[in-house]
Amino acid sequence: MNDALLRIDDYSLSYTTAHGSLPVLDGVTLSVAPGEVVGVVGESGSGKTSLAWAIMRYLAGNAIEHGGSIQLQGEELTTLKAARLRALRGGRLGMVFQDPSAALNPTLTLGSQMLEMLTRHRGVSRGEARRIAIETLGDVDLKNPESMLARYPHELSGGEKQRALIAGAFACRPACLIFDEPTTALDVINAAQVLELFGRLREETGVAALYISHDLALVSRIADHVCVLEKGRIVERAPGRKIFAAPDHPYTQSLVAAVPNPRRRLVAESEIAAHANARERPPLLTLRGISVDYGQRTTLARWLKRPDPRFRALNPFDLEIAHGEIVGVVGESGSGKSTLAKALTGLVNHRGEILLDGEAVSSTPRGRADYRRRVQLVFQHPDGSLNPRQRIGELIGRSYRLYGLPEGETLSQAVARSLEEVRLDPTLASRYPHELSGGQKQRVAIARAFAARPDVVICDEITAALDVSVQATVIALLLDLRRRHGTAYLFITHDINLIQQIAHRVAVMYRGDRVELSSAEELADGPKHAYTRALLAATPTIASSARVIDDEFSAPTMDQE
Amino acid sequence: MPDSLKTLVRSPQGVVGGGLCLLAIVLVVLGPWLAPFEPNALSFTARYQPPGPMHWFGTDQMGRDVLSRVMIGARDTIVMSLLATAIAMVLGAVIGTLSAYLGGWVDEAIMRTMDAIMAIPSLLFALLIVATLGKSDVNAVAAIAIAFTPGMVRVARSVALAVRTQDYVSAAIVRGESTSHIVVREMLPNIVAPVIVEGTVRVAFAVMLFATLSFLGLGAQPPSSEWGLMVSEARSHLFTAPWMMIMPGLCIALVAIGFNLLGDGLRDALNPRSRT
Amino acid sequence: MNAGYVGRRLLTTVYTLLVVSFLVFAMTQLLPADAAVTLLGNSATPEALASVRAQLGLDQPAWWQYWHWFSGVLSGDFGQSMRTGQAVAPMMFGALGRSLLLAFLALVLMLVIAIPLGIVSALRRGKAADLIIGIISYVGISLPEFVTATVLALLFADVLGWLPATGYVPLTEDVAGWLAHMILPTLTVSMILVAHVSRMVRSEMVDVMASDYIRAARLKGLSSRRVVLHHALRNAMLPTITIVALDVGYLLGGIIVVEEIFAIPGIGRALIVAVQSRDLPAIQAGVLIIAATYALANFLADLAYAWLDRRIQYA
């Protein structure tokens, strides 16, 4: 491929750390042809972001390159002069970052930040630049671009920011763009729009792009070719449409296997039957008209005639959870799904009532203590939910101290057993959280929850921060624990694919409303509510890309139906 | 913590600062045994002797050996400063954390009161307190401690506010832990580090504030050889016997530099961002 | 910037001053040896003391004195000095004026020197320039004013004879003379501030330069000049505003010593004298005025901050 626009040849990179040299990229070779989109997929630590920095020639102080070459349109970048490089960056070689709000200077208007780019790389006057900016913002259909330019970043939504940034990147007439997880920080539907935009713009401009992401399904939809990166090596390179159909490399296979597939249920029908006859009993947990308001209006505020800050985060919400049932709650950020979790665990005040085994939770201290034991919560980020200054042993031990030890067990025995239950080495009890991996930490959090011998565990996005493969194992663990203890789960997530795999019933939330509550099957057969449909449409799945494979002729853009 | 200590001893600031502070501590502990002369012994014949083999730092208007006085004085100066800062640190950490945890109007009330105290410059505040309680080193300590507390509260609170939003605090609440447990076991351990950093830098301020108080005649009292007092007593002899002022003045500066460096070293060591 | 924010800050400021007034009054109540004693000195006889105390209202209950004083303050009357029998307000405000002039000079000098130093050492982090600046600022921050002041006076006035050692010439009488007399005090006061602020600017600058949007700006291919001046500086300055405001408090405190040494009839000296002679109205007025100045400075700083960084009002 000599016509390659961007070509990387046997490129290796490593970081020197306190603990010696740490290899990041190892003999990476890939090339991007004009107008082609190459996806780079890898889990955290695979070195995919370092690759981006290497191409942009923006390496950390402790980075060391071990030969190899990076060429843009035949021009060697690794040996480029700083001035020439600056001319290149943002111009012929652009980049779009993962978090749009971090990429924008909070104290400068969007306008000044776009204009400086245009004037620099298009060599146009400010007035002209302004015109172009307005025009570009316009055709990435952002409402009234004029005023948009005068706004500060915090006055724009995440989606708007990212679209503006992408528009800006394209406006500078790049030859090659590098996308580093451009949609990861966005909601599914926003992400879909951004991708759509991306697709359209490159249709028009024919820009070549290197698209870096952890999301196999997503990449497989937009990329002509996909490179799978494992520990700094490219283990497989295949056309985007093939990669799911026929993964060659075992690593790729394991990845593909781990990606949640809504078509592949993980809870066996027998269990559903089991929980069906559990329906006879009074529901384990009953929520009646649970609603939550945030913010209160102070007399001072009223006195100063300031706008009422109160807003309703959760509209009256009804739900019944049977013993051993897995109820999924799915929705975008701000849909109120996390608020629900907070309300159920008493972190925020709520209206409406909660019944446990058909009885209202008594307001007596004992009653509340009992409720607290039986309803446990697992947080999204284990780094946050595990106190960094306490040992694993103490962390889990706390539950036993509060809710009592099982007969004939010492605290240390109990802790050891809890660790084994979550398939962790009991010796970890003496470690501190920061010495564990993300997956291990989350297991500890789960162990802590189960140490209370709960009836229902609320899982608030507990896999969102994890790599797919790790996520798969954690899910497996949860299902296994349920099998053993018959625990019910209220599983809160944004990932509708995942929830379709494991939930018996799914509640779809939108702007504080429960817009749909239906069984997994019903959801699969065809959702009732329009929003649910939009959500499903926007979510890339193996299924959808599989469909792409069926139809050889459809363009590799995303398909709306 | 240990690896951050490693980074500390690797940074030049940490090394120099730590060294100076160590030296200071040695003086505090061993001063009386190291001092070549009795610090208050008068000598009619040995007045105003410039630094020399006999008296390394020279002698003062009463023929007292400056070196010995400096060595003894280290105790007053440094111990007092450390004490004052320590008190302020403990008060500050507890009040700040509690304030952040309780939040609402309690927080508001506490912080506004702290603002009020801060609105009175610490020197002026110390001046008033000493004038009220009467001049003595103990009162000076109290004065500086009180004057420092609000600053500490602010630091502690700002950190505590961040910690407050952490999930492990929420987790504790969900578990139904007691307030005292949450504040003491869950929050405080995560707050000490920044507070200690702030404290270390403040010790330097305390040393100088002490000196200044003594200079204004409100701190340590003669015949004590607190450094600030020595300097202020020596000022009038600056033209005839400069060493009388320069030597203790230098010591004040060195100790202050020491604690400043140590503080900054710690800050860098504990702040991952500035770790390169 | 929305009215609510301003209103809220204004209210807290008022509350702060209220607490200060209370603190100060309480303290003055505890002061040993009341003004009557100092007023009469050696010739104090019990009868004389009693009559003077009555005349000064010192025999009234504390709450009455507080209310009497406070209501006076509200109507701009800070009472009469027990020492000189003159009205306190003009005395103190005059002194404040002279102090503020000094403080202002010091602040200007400080900003002119400190900010560039901070930026340079941040950009040259770990290089020689950074080291030198660092050392200078450490020394500056670690020398008590009374040492600096004495040494400066010795050097410039007695040895070199370039500047008047001490004393004060009213600005209204002779501008040149005033300036000449202000140079050494200004140097002394700004010394520590320069050290302090330059280090603040440095650390802020270091953090900002490590931030994502600076990286983004670099990857936009902007010249480093533009990145530093247009993108980084602004953000680095924001916290510095607050620091400077806080330093005003320190400034007013540090001025006490400097005024004492350089014989500047500012509010610091007025206060020391007032405290020494137990001149309660003077103490109360002085402390309240200083506190007010400080509170005002912080208030303005917060407004400036909120104005420069729009996110604040939403936070």
Add this chain to the structure above:
Amino acid sequence: MTLSLTRRRFLAGTAMAAGATLFPSVTRFGRALAQGDVGEVNATLRVSVDQAAAVLNPLRARVNPEYLLAELLYSGLTRLDAEMLPQPDLAREWQANDELTEWTFTLRDGVTFHDGSPCTAADVAATFGAILDPDVASPAQHNVGPIREVLAQDDVTVLIRLESPYADLPTALAYPDAKIVPKTVIEQDLERLAREAIGTGPFRLVSFEPESRIVVERNPDYYAPDRPKLARVEVLVYPDTTAEGSALIAGDTDLMLALAATEYDRLDDAEDVETLRTPSGQFLNVNMDCSKPPFNDVRVRQALALTVDREAMVAFTANGFGTPGNDTPINAAYPFFAEQEARKPDLARAKALLEEAGYADGLELTLVASDSPPTRTPLAVALREMAAPAGFRIEVQTLAHSTYLDQVWKKVQFYVGFYNMQPTVDAVFSLLYTSNAPWNETRWNNAEFDRIVAEASQTADEARRGELYSRAQRLMHEEVPSVIPVFFDLLAARRERVTGFELNPRGAIQRLDYVGIANGSNDAG
């Protein structure tokens, strides 16, 4: 005179000691006097003082800068010259009856106050009424002699009746606070004088900023046509002595009225600056409450006195600019000074005395000092060290002067006192040491001493008085009501162009109306 003096200072010292400033040594005043009469008439004199002159009311003046103001703005009946002899001021002349109990003073006529109103005998009578009124609390009330009543015979004649015969009345009346103020002011509102000055003095008040700067201008209606010799006097306050010295060197000031001993050499070496020095009766005393143990035992007091090395004390507290004291408040600067054998340190003897007194294993004491003047603490610190070997374990405590006045002075049993030179021997004794003394700090209450002092004050015959006073001094030296280890020389400094200034041992007297500024001198500030 300590041996550590440089030759130059030694000359100065002796010149002073010999005839005070009566005939100044040529080196010092020669040129000054020569220029004195051709002095510049509309010159401004900038005088620096070391503490604020807060009190403008002359009847309430307490410290030297305030005395200075009183002197500039007001006149008394009499005033003292350099030799402490009473000279006419508002009173042209005076005579007493033979019993010295009735004195008649004749005023100058045509003298007017600054507000134009005439100054008459009525004003004098009213003024003394105010001074003697305890509510006015004038320091003068104990210092103007045993006055019973003051009567205005006619506009210019004042009759003063005394409780008891008193020879020193004209001197006593020269007390710096005994300044004549208008009758009307006294009757209406005496507090006015805290803000304005209505006197008959050589100068009129222009502006009054107590902490920083007080300006006065020539009073054209002053009774003496040839005085003052200056158009303006600016009194500048320098709280920091080093700063004050620097200001004089830099030419920011012309005259420095009080000079710290530590500053003397620096100013002496400076260009265009002349240092002035005169021995004085100004002293520090260590007061012991003779009415309570341990100090009610004379042996304890003697023991303490025996521990003090006075030569060293002069060095430590006065930096050499002083003379050793001999435990009496009278020294060579006073008339009627009785030479006695100087007390030498004798620790063995001191220890023995202490044992006799029953303190074999020593004595715990707290010695209190005030922070002004700053010489008090060094004395205490030095005494602590000197007395330690004899078994006195002294803890030194320094208090703010205000606290000192409130809680220590005349109250606690062991503290450091400080006094200016008084105009007469009687003034010292009857102010501090007689049983009926207003400031009887020591409560020595020695009947014999009282009798001697009383008799002396009533005798006109100089020889007899001398004999009585020397007996009194000997008595004090033996009984040691207070240890008086050191007398201070008064030090001052002036720019060379300042003429006609005489440093007065009294400390409270400056007579700036005689001072001029030589013209043609170019060392302006």
